[in-house]
Amino acid sequence: MPIVARAQGISLGDAPRAGVAKGHVVFLSEESVVEAGKPEVVELQFRVDEGFHINSHTPADALLIATSFKVDPGAGVTVLGEEYPKGAAFRLGQGADAELLDVYQGVFRVRLRVVAAKGAQTLAGTLRYQACDNAACFPPRSLPVQAAITGK
Amino acid sequence: MRRIGVLAAMVVLVGLLVWAGVYNLRQRRAAMQRAQIVLVKDGTNPPAASGSASTDASEFGGESLKGKIAPGFTLVDLSGKKVSLADFKGHPVVINFWATYCGPCRLEMPWFQEFSGKYQPQGLIVLGVDQDEDMPRDQVAAGAKKTGVTYPILMPDKDIAKSYALGDYLPETFYVDKNGTVVEESIGTPSKDEVEANIRKAVGV
Numbered sequence: 236m237p238i239v240a241r242a243q244g245i246s247l248g249d250a251p252r253a254g255v256a257k258g259h260v261v262f263l264s265e266e267s268v269v270e271a272g273k274p275e276v277v278e279l280q281f282r283v284d285e286g287f288h289i290n291s292h293t294p295a296d297a298l299l300i301a302t303s304f305k306v307d308p309g310a311g312v313t314v315l316g317e318e319y320p321k322g323a324a325f326r327l328g329q330g331a332d333a334e335l336l337d338v339y340q341g342v343f344r345v346r347l348r349v350v351a352a353k354g355a356q357t358l359a360g361t362l363r364y365q366a367c368d369n370a371a372c373f374p375p376r377s378l379p380v381q382a383a384i385t386g387k
Numbered sequence: 388m389r390r391i392g393v394l395a396a397m398v399v400l401v402g403l404l405v406w407a408g409v410y411n412l413r414q415r416r417a418a419m420q421r422a423q424i425v426l427v428k429d430g431t432n433p434p435a436a437s438g439s440a441s442t443d444a445s446e447f448g449g450e451s452l453k454g455k456i457a458p459g460f461t462l463v464d465l466s467g468k469k470v471s472l473a474d475f476k477g478h479p480v481v482i483n484f485w486a487t488y489c490g491p492c493r494l495e496m497p498w499f500q501e502f503s504g505k506y507q508p509q510g511l512i513v514l515g516v517d518q519d520e521d522m523p524r525d526q527v528a529a530g531a532k533k534t535g536v537t538y539p540i541l542m543p544d545k546d547i548a549k550s551y552a553l554g555d556y557l558p559e560t561f562y563v564d565k566n567g568t569v570v571e572e573s574i575g576t577p578s579k580d581e582v583e584a585n586i587r588k589a590v591g592v
Contacts, residue, residue, distance in 0.1 A: 263439060270540075277490075298488065299488055300488045327490045332494055332497070365488050367491065370491050371491050371492065371556050371575035372488065372492070
């Protein structure tokens with residue numbers, strides 16, 4: 236009989252009915268330091284678990300759920316604009332049945348143009364996305380994000 | 388003096404042989420253990436092979452319906468008409484849970500459409516049960532239309548996901564024989580050949 240060991244961070248696909256929700260996307264960014272009071276670009280870095288993909292900001296099909304970042308209103312940081320990376324082509328299925336998707340895999344970065352006040356600030360928001368592997372999909376999820384930005 | 392030297396050499400040699408034997412045994416045991424370990428994420432159960440669908444829900448630690456009577460339901464279709472599983476008593480039935488955002492679901496739905504025609508003489512019924520959260524019926528209809536299926540698409544109620552012990556994962560498909568017994572179930576999209584093999588089990592050919 237095989238021994239089943241539990242380990243963090245091993246991505247072999249997820250298990251349904253396990254009772255533990257896992258998002259398949261994590262927020263990686265550390266503190267950003269910008270010049271206070273001036274427009275600056277900060278990057279929010281995310282990682283999609285190995286073996287999974289999420290739709291890009293511009294999915295191949297209107298029925299698919301686009302990845303998007305929604306900023307929560309808050310004092311200290313004003314967001315002037317967002318820029319999403321281009322997706323990569325992902326072939327789902329084989330032969331004539333195959334469908335070409337536009338996805339993010341691995342690490343991807345959302346760039347925000349911000350103006351931060353002087354001092355330690357927190358940019359709060361939510362990344363909405365929907366993850367799949369080669370054979371199945373998970374429901375859409377929202378990942379809360381708290382990005383530390385210091386205006387100097 | 389020479390004897391002592393020979394004796395010392397022999398002791399060292401025996402010691403080395405014993406150490407090498409023990410080391411070798413430990414290495415082999417460790418290698419065997421590594422070969423048998425299946426790593427899974429914390430808080431989850433052993434997954435199916437990457438990129439393929441499971442054919443048995445019990446692999447995931449959940450309740451398998453295989454061998455049990457398919458739970459009854461009454462849902463509404465895209466035109467608002469009530470549809471019950473009991474309406475199809477005596478027929479083999481495929482119950483496919485899907486969602487509009489689910490690429491693998493959309494991949495396999497045309498296969499179900501094709502097989503619903505191929506096994507129509509055997510009385511096969513295919514039912515698609517939408518699992519989009521709070522999606523209006525017209526949007527579900529648009530998603531179904533895109534896949535080209537014409538078999539009944541049913542809107543979910545609050546009970547069906549529980550009665551079929553659905554996971555947080557789509558598609559899930561249950562293959563029910565004419566006696567109402569779940570003869571096969573799949574999680575994720577299997578190959579087209581596997582889908583047909585499951586249908587043949589349900590149909591009994």
